[in-house]
Amino acid sequence: MLLASIVLLRGATSFIVGGCIGPKSVLERYLNAEQKAKLRRIVHTTFDGRNAEQVLASANTYVNSVVTAQQWSSILPELRNYQAMKKECSIYAQLLPTKIYTQLLRSVWIATEHGADAHHLKRLVEDFIDRSMKAEATNTP
Structure with missing residues (x-):
């Protein structure tokens, strides 16, 4: 209760x-609806409450694989700053x-x-x- x-x-x-996996808005910024759904599927089917760093790495790898190099470069500083904060799950x-x-x-x-x-x-x-x-x-x- x-x-x-x-x-x-x-x-x-x-x-x-x-907040331990994200920021969602930055990760999804350049993704289309299908890619966003796949990213959410990656997170929700692999996260077990204790493996945030592993899932975050998978999420970053997936996003990097589907966006352009320029798009990735534009979001990378935001991702690094946010992820360095080690937000709690x-x-x-x-x-x-x-x-x-x-x-x-x-x-x-x-x-x-x-x-x-x-x-x-x-x-x-x-x-x-x-x-x-x-x-x-x-x-x-």
Whole structure:
């Protein structure tokens, strides 16, 4: 219940990953809709809450592979400055066990792919956390 009350949704799914991978606006600046979707898929299918640097490297590599050299050069200083700040991942990534977090991330990703809005995503996260906490409580002696 504590976790469910901590988050206010900002954007579609950025709340579930947090600021540790980004900045999203810079990474997506020169991407078309299909490329943005692929970048989001890379992040949401490989991030486990503990491997931010690895996922960030994959995101940077992907963006570098699809933009022009001039475009990459224009965003690289912003990426370096932001990424040097070592922003924290979401509270979910920090507090939930990896297995539970990756299940939550996958559920949010699937819901987003099916057009869920922020209200539905918030409800999905709250329900997921409630069920996880209840399951853990019944499994704890």
